[in-house]
Amino acid sequence: MPTTATPSLSCLVVDDDPLSIKIVNHCIANTTFLQAAGSCDSAVKAAEVLRHQAVDLLFLDVEMPLMSGLDLLKTLHNPPLVVLITSSKEYAVEAFEYDVVDYLVKPISYARFLKAAQKALEVAGQRTEAEAPAHAPDADYTFVKVDTKLVKVAFNEVRYVEALGDYVHIVLGQSKLIVYSTMKAVEEKFPASLFVRAHRSFIVNIRAVQSIEDNMIVIENKHIPIGQTYMRDVLQRLNKF
Incomplete structure (x- = not known):
């Protein structure tokens, strides 16, 4: 019996803490519908990567030197789906002004990570339906x-x-x-x-x-x-x- 392939999301991790990057990448590796697309240790580097590489989902730390995660979002014309990660809850309200998928507070448990990832997969599916050709080939x-x-x-x-x-x-x-x-x-x-x-x-x-x-x-x-x-x-x- 044929099975339907589960769509996958390519993920970029942006965090100035090497341990946090390692933890998030470990979570990605254990989630079947996620694919690692790399990591950056600063928002500045991430901005450059995103100019040349399309990704579906951004796991983005808020508090970083020189440019914060929220500052990075302000520079993106067509941002990917975003899950914000931070050690502080104080950014929660401001974060959702940027239409992020979810907001994770460190330390991150895999169960909570998986919930955010599943939410991102659902939103990606909704966007795909909205952006699909909305007319038949012979429509006007x-x-x-x-x-x-x-x-x-x-x-x-x-x-x-x-x-x-x-x-x-x-x-x-x-x-x-x-x-x-x-x-x-x-x-x-x-x-x-x-x-x-x-x-x-x-x-x-x-x-x-x-x-x-x-x-x-x-x-x-x-x-x-x-x-x-x-x-x-x-x-x-x-x-x-």
């Missing part, structure tokens, strides 16, 4: 996350999408949505039958294109450059090649 809309809300976006209202740093601007005529995302993620959500990548920083709605002038796409007085590597595809899609 999708949902995007704007701040803490899921906003419905009708494809025929989108003029173009522009990448700006870690965000994308989805331009809808006279309004726009600012979404923490990548252009690759947008390409996967938006149907290829309606949208084409015109530039490293632009995706355009084919139906909104008014003209092409000097290697620029014109959409409602907005001039969008066509990247050299995208030119052939753009022209083919517009039936101009």
Whole structure:
């Protein structure tokens, strides 16, 4: 009889106490649905790691020199799930303002650790359901996350999408949505039958294109450059090649 694999969460441990790191890593190793992804002995190092490595769950000490765990959370645009760990209960109220999964007070027992880990697994499952494609392949809309809300976006209202740093601007005529995302993620959500990548920083709605002038796409007085590597595809899609 086939069995369903239990999803696993990759975990990063951040604590300036080597013994605490050892204890938490031991707990992770004894929890089947957790996978160790490394450890950092300061929030500063963790910030750098999180810039290049995606993890599902952060076991984060609050009290650390130079930058505290809470200070680290303030710097993260799209933080992973967080379980805070500290030797003091005084941070509990402030901690939950950051929407953390749980709050563990040292010394940590495995039973209490497991309860927090199971809660993180449940929250991860809820997030996966919320972020799953909310439309059928032939639907005419999708949902995007704007701040803490899921906003419905009708494809025929989108003029173009522009990448700006870690965000994308989805331009809808006279309004726009600012979404923490990548252009690759947008390409996967938006149907290829309606949208084409015109530039490293632009995706355009084919139906909104008014003209092409000097290697620029014109959409409602907005001039969008066509990247050299995208030119052939753009022209083919517009039936101009």
